[in-house]
Amino acid sequence: MAGDGIGPEVTAQAVKVLRKVLPQAETEEAPVGLAAIDARGVPLPDESLALARRADAILFGAVGGPGEEALPRDKRPGTSLLLLRESLQLYANFRPAFLFPELVGASTFKPEVVEGVDLVILRELTGDVYFGQPRGIETDASGQRFGFNTMRYTESEIERIAHAAFRAARQRRRKVCSVDKANVLEVMQLWREVMIRVGREYPDVELSHLFIDAAAMSLMRTPKAFDVIVTGNMFGDILSDAAAMLTGSIGMLPSASLGEGDKGLYEPIHGSAPDIAGRNLANPLAAILSLAMLLRHSFGLDDKARQVETAVRTALARGFRTADIHQPGTERVGTDQMGDAVVQAL
Ligand code: NAD
Secondary structure (H helix, E strand, C coil): CCCCCHHHHHHHHHHHHHHHHCCCCCCCCCCCHHHHHHHHHCCHHHHHHHHHCCCEEEECCCCCCCCCCCCCCCCCCHHHHHHHHCCCCCEEHHHHHHCCCCHHHHHHHHHHCCCCCCEEEEEEEECCCHCCCCCEEEEEECCEEEEEECCCHHHHHHHHHHHHHHHHCCCCEEEEEEEECCCCCCCHHHHHHHHHHHHHCCCCCCCCCEHHHHHHHHHHHHHCCCEEECCCHHHHHHHHHHHHHHHHCHHHCCEEEEECCCCHHHEEECCCCCCCCCCCCCCCCHHHHHHHCCCHHHHCCHHHHHHHHHHHHHHHHHCCCCCHHCCCCCCEEHHHHHHHHHHHHH
16 A cells, blocks of 8 residues: 555565565555545545455555645545554554664764664554544534543553564563653553553562653653653554654665454654655665564564565665765665665675
8 A cells, every 4th residue: 555655665675675575475466545535536535445354464655745634534545544444453552662883873863872772662543532532623502612522542552562662672671661741641641551560460560650741751861761652543653653763764664564363554753845856865774673573573484574674774874875865975766676676685
């Protein structure tokens, strides 16, 4: 599901890498976002959803573009992603933020702050204020319009994301930091209670808590202190973009949205970047690293995933850089050439 803007450009590079690393993989394409609105009048046509249900894994590009604000909410390109996540019950969004040593100089942060950053933000994806009812824009008795949304989490929704966080930490450095706003919001008070309760089942994992405001500050000040950060949908949305800057560029960060089984949706965390679309400028590495996550989680091919990650590292070590991570002394290349460099390294 390549989508709009730079979506098709970066997805094409990931598919090129897939052809090299797993030639027997079967692929099919389905329209989403503005591309689907143009073709079928809706952001997620039934056939696209049916194909997503049948697939073992979904490689997603990005959706959206100019003019989307004018469309009714159910016709907006982003609705396709929300519907996919909801329909496939993909509630756990893993967003690793890992700094390749070759890119230390590309970050806006001082090298000593970001060198060695290796954390995962686990964002709950199907609840919170993005889905909570009631919501809307209405008019009060005085004739003034007001807008409202509902931040809502059930205990079971918090429990399952908590388990996902503790399980992920066991594969890493065994530290979970739960981020909430329990000092102000009741829903977040429940979040913290449930995190503590579930945490007792994982005595080998260290659990800490931060309020979202303090977490944002700590992530900028001492990012190396974090291992797994687990948080709700909205806070995770914001924190993970901030974390992107630690690693040099939003064009470097992959993500995986998982549910109970092996199936997952894999996508770069960036959007459709209309400002650079169609100019062979986009960094395809986030899409290629998303493919590596797909190979690991949905296909259980850890060795192939590692090969792709190593090939990305090799392409960087050979000095290839797209514009967003370009530094003096490195070779500036376009989207296609970066994809080719990874294939060549493989
Ligand atoms: P964006 O991520 O598209 O772009 C933000 C900035 O990062 C831009 O300057 C862009 O040029 C740059 N950038 C993004 N990806 C890059 C890459 N791979 N290589 C180099 N530079 C890159 O976010 P935005 O500008 O806020 O949104 C643009 C559109 O994307 C909107 O329509 C928005 O709704 C949509 N969007 C979609 C998704 C998604 O599909 N998951 C996520 C976020 C935004």
